[in-house]
Amino acid sequence: MSIISEKVSSSPKGTAAKPVTEEISGSEIVMRALLAEGTDTIFGYPGGAIMPIYDALYDHHDTLNHILVRHEQGAIHAAQGFARVSGRVGVVFATSGPGATNLVTGLADAQIDSTPLVCITGQVFAHLLGTDAFQETDVINITTPVTKWNYQVTDASEIAETLAKAFYIAKSGRPGPVVVDITKNAQLQKVPFSGYTPCNHIRSYRPKPIVRNEFVQQAADLINKAERPFVIFGQGVILGKAEKEFQKFIEKGGLPAAWTIMGMSAIATDHPLAVGMLGMHGNYGPNLLTNECDVLIAIGMRFDDRVTGRLDKYAKQAKVIHLDIDPAEIDKNVKTTVPVWGDCKETLPLLTSMIEQKVYPQWLQKFKDCQQKEEDKVIKEELNPSTDILTMGEVINTLNELTKGDAVIVTDVGQHQMVACRYAAMNQSKSNITSGGLGTMGFALPAAIGAKFGAPDRTVVAIIGDGGIQMTIQELGTIMQFKPDVKILILNNKFLGMVRQWQQLFHEKRYSFVNIESPDFVQVAKGYYIDGQSISKREDLKNALKTMLDHKGSYLLEVMVGKENNVFPMVPQGRGVSDIVLSKEEI
Amino acid sequence: MSDTKHKHTPAAAATPAGKQEYTITVYTENQVGLLNRIAIIFSRRKINIESLNTSPSEVESVHRFTIVIEETEEVVRKLCRQIEKQVEVLKAYYNTADEIVWQELALYKVPTDEIAEKVKVERLLRENGARAVLIRKDYTIFETSGHREETDKLIRVLEPYGLIEFVRSARVAIIKTSEGFHKKLKDFETAEPGEEAMENEYLDDREEVFTM
Numbered sequence A: 001m002s003i004i005s006e007k008v009s010s011s012p013k014g015t016a017a018k019p020v021t022e023e024i025s026g027s028e029i030v031m032r033a034l035l036a037e038g039t040d041t042i043f044g045y046p047g048g049a050i051m052p053i054y055d056a057l058y059d060h061h062d063t064l065n066h067i068l069v070r071h072e073q074g075a076i077h078a079a080q081g082f083a084r085v086s087g088r089v090g091v092v093f094a095t096s097g098p099g100a101t102n103l104v105t106g107l108a109d110a111q112i113d114s115t116p117l118v119c120i121t122g123q124v125f126a127h128l129l130g131t132d133a134f135q136e137t138d139v140i141n142i143t144t145p146v147t148k149w150n151y152q153v154t155d156a157s158e159i160a161e162t163l164a165k166a167f168y169i170a171k172s173g174r175p176g177p178v179v180v181d182i183t184k185n186a187q188l189q190k191v192p193f194s195g196y197t198p199c200n201h202i203r204s205y206r207p208k209p210i211v212r213n214e215f216v217q218q219a220a221d222l223i224n225k226a227e228r229p230f231v232i233f234g235q236g237v238i239l240g241k242a243e244k245e246f247q248k249f250i251e252k253g254g255l256p257a258a259w260t261i262m263g264m265s266a267i268a269t270d271h272p273l274a275v276g277m278l279g280m281h282g283n284y285g286p287n288l289l290t291n292e293c294d295v296l297i298a299i300g301m302r303f304d305d306r307v308t309g310r311l312d313k314y315a316k317q318a319k320v321i322h323l324d325i326d327p328a329e330i331d332k333n334v335k336t337t338v339p340v341w342g343d344c345k346e347t348l349p350l351l352t353s354m355i356e357q358k359v360y361p362q363w364l365q366k367f368k369d370c371q372q373k374e375e376d377k378v379i380k381e382e383l384n385p386s387t388d389i390l391t392m393g394e395v396i397n398t399l400n401e402l403t404k405g406d407a408v409i410v411t412d413v414g415q416h417q418m419v420a421c422r423y424a425a426m427n428q429s430k431s432n433i434t435s436g437g438l439g440t441m442g443f444a445l446p447a448a449i450g451a452k453f454g455a456p457d458r459t460v461v462a463i464i465g466d467g468g469i470q471m472t473i474q475e476l477g478t479i480m481q482f483k484p485d486v487k488i489l490i491l492n493n494k495f496l497g498m499v500r501q502w503q504q505l506f507h508e509k510r511y512s513f514v515n516i517e518s519p520d521f522v523q524v525a526k527g528y529y530i531d532g533q534s535i536s537k538r539e540d541l542k543n544a545l546k547t548m549l550d551h552k553g554s555y556l557l558e559v560m561v562g563k564e565n566n567v568f569p570m571v572p573q574g575r576g577v578s579d580i581v582l583s584k585e586e587i
Numbered sequence B: 001m002s003d004t005k006h007k008h009t010p011a012a013a014a015t016p017a018g019k020q021e022y023t024i025t026v027y028t029e030n031q032v033g034l035l036n037r038i039a040i041i042f043s044r045r046k047i048n049i050e051s052l053n054t055s056p057s058e059v060e061s062v063h064r065f066t067i068v069i070e071e072t073e074e075v076v077r078k079l080c081r082q083i084e085k086q087v088e089v090l091k092a093y094y095n096t097a098d099e100i101v102w103q104e105l106a107l108y109k110v111p112t113d114e115i116a117e118k119v120k121v122e123r124l125l126r127e128n129g130a131r132a133v134l135i136r137k138d139y140t141i142f143e144t145s146g147h148r149e150e151t152d153k154l155i156r157v158l159e160p161y162g163l164i165e166f167v168r169s170a171r172v173a174i175i176k177t178s179e180g181f182h183k184k185l186k187d188f189e190t191a192e193p194g195e196e197a198m199e200n201e202y203l204d205d206r207e208e209v210f211t212m
């Protein structure tokens, strides 16, 4: 760098007064852009087509902490965990060809769960594009359906502006993943650079719709007249950083509120107005009473089919208010009575100012009655089993006792995910990191690594099934090398549990390839110099969890749980939310 | 704002499934890859694009897509929202046939000797609103434009004389009530776009149907 600036000042044109223009490489511009955007952590993996960028990184590794993962899928899930827990943009480096294609699952996951990412992929030299060059893949076209935006840079002069756009697009409006594919010649090419200007406007892109007061007023009128109003909220509250505004809204209106899996932790799970989780394995009350409320207030959620069940049996009796930042979500699945477009950080305070202070004791009692029924039929046995065999629920419950709801819970996909989300206590926002929309097995371990880098002061517990851990188990290597303090809790039921549950309930117990065998996870962890133990007895549970949490550094705890336990309640696929069942006998 | 009003007469042209022909007009930045981004919005939902045209628009640097599909209004509205959601899309409109003026262009290649021998070419051209673009010894190329029936008709007329080649362009369309994009673009260019950019036919519709 100093050499470069010397060059500039010795050149005849170089004068001190003008903004300094340096001749720097495209790769160095990438570094400057990242630094200017406040990036301090990058998850990546090098390779031929991205080597100039890694070469530039060599000079910046003190300010740009690069985490070398073990597979690019690990990099992108880590970046997702980082972004979700911090509210910042996750940054990924990958090389061309296989490096880039390994990102696809994470891109799809981030796209459907609206996670802001900037992924920089190397690409072959521009003159080789389309020649089937070594490690050339059409990254732009492969990633188009799974990115909010993508762009291929073939000239270094485009890099600064493109990255400025990339960050702006990734984090503004409804966030999402962005891919910037940079050909190797552009990384190497030297161009004049006179500073980085962040982007705050793209004429064809409107991240926030204008808030229309008349609709907020109509929404308020509906709420004020309601007898059984019900709030259902999603990740929009968290992404909009509107947790406080949301809490004020429900507290003033006395409104019972249930979360989607993605909305979980936006309010404390023990808030008096929190009535639990929606969806296929959500709580009984919120599902059942969706079909009894008179005004349904949906906030920053997208009526996923796992939440709604059969649409023609979904909240037909209710007037529906939908607050969302993404116009395409309005009326997409559920027809709205009053749409309230906009950032809920702006619309919620407006709405709160227009609603009356109220309480609905009788209506709330209905939720409590449902909760009691669920306690009696499901929760009691799950948390205090009558057999010696451990349940997933009691593991989570014991974990709650120890963490007091302060931990970041990162879950993989399957029964353990549903159980964790059903029972985990969370008392601050951004505590629930899970693959909601895509349901990506293998998400949790790398996402937990990223989450620890994104929230170094918080305890991060990854709760993973014996199946899912084996999908990205190589990331133990990343933990070994970079030492993020991640607590790995494997709930081992010796089955691909969620699929087994479906085979039991809907396929006459024809267990087709769901009995998955596992290595000795503790030994595997040991191989990576990570401590751990495996337990199967109730009397060991609390101590084992405590040991895990108290351990200095990462720890792997395997808990052997019941093999054929099922997650209930359940809204069977293709049924309405009020067809929710509490046991397999009811199906 | 007038061009965003979508007053439909669904009953008139509706097919049994409630589907009818819609012409979607999309104003976009001129960007490599955008065609794919827009095309996959349809293909992902297994919706067949009947016709697709891309061209410059009245505004320099702004591109214009004209897409024809057979669908229900609900589906078309959702598609337009998904299209507008793309970063480089400025605006998407959808219209029924009666709200637009549209044309397709067709070219026909026929053997010159056949056609010169057997028909009064002048009259044929006049009757079909066509013109000869190229006349060579071996073949002649005619061109006509109009609606599907008109371009189809000339095929039937020319077939007996040994139609060698036929090609028809995608549809181009102009929305009757549109005031064009010049004024709108100005609004898009400001950091805090106003109603022009944000206008939303859906909300306006809702004002009509929604009562407390």
Ligand SMILES: Cc1ncc(C[n+]2csc(CCOP(=O)(O)OP(=O)(O)O)c2C)c(N)n1
Residues within 6 Å of the ligand: A412, A413, A414, A415, A416, A417, A439, A440, A441, A442, A464, A465, A466, A467, A468, A469, A491, A493, A495, A496, A497, A498, A499
């Ligand atoms: C990448 C991927 N492949 C397949 C699936 C389908 N799937 C959903 S849950 C599940 C079983 C998960 O088993 P395990 O990790 O042991 O967790 P458990 O359900 O037993 O808690 C499978 C195979 C998936 N969600 N993701």
